[in-house]
Amino acid sequence: MYRVSFLTVWLLLVASPSSLLAAGGLEFTPFTGHRFGGSFELDNHNNRLDIDNTTDWGFTISRAASDSTRYEFLYSHQDSSLADTTDPDNAFGLDIHYVHLGGTVDVYSLDYYQEKITPYITGGLGMTFMNPSQRGYDDETRFSLSVGGGLKWYPTERLGIRFEMRGYSTLIDSNESLFCDPGCNLQIEGDAFPQFETNLGLIFSF
Known part of the structure; x- marks a missing residue:
């Protein structure tokens, strides 16, 4: 399912590159970094399942909305695993994908920084797709x-470097089963689980 959603957004953004280029201010930024955090509290055990800290990778596509704001599409992927804190050998692979639509806002623009370094804040809304490798467990x-x-x-007009720190919060229903039907051994508590990542990307401007 996540592949269909990802492909749909991708096609909406790039199906008409001529119109985007005509509008100006298009940026494509592949990135890689490190994602950490994320755990699920179990309601039928006195322990939790932790997501391993691993490398992430992805890209952003953004388009200028004004002199200081941009619309942005984000895709970020992590190959990780989910492990029982009381039994580290009881683990299985877990891929986590974020697909978000949002934007960026420049914090300020002094004459010196405007052309060289631009601090910004960013945010987005979208979906989290979790794909366990364990047989019998479903995607969420x-x-x-x-x-x-x-x-x-931006050392040049067409090429730049982007450093970013981002936090995610994925909403889950309290006291529900995760990755399997009710009654399985992954009954969880809580309403959300957070993750954080630091990324370094290469900006291509068009």
């Missing part, structure tokens, strides 16, 4: 939001 799709901030540095 949940609503999520993100906020963050960073710096953009």
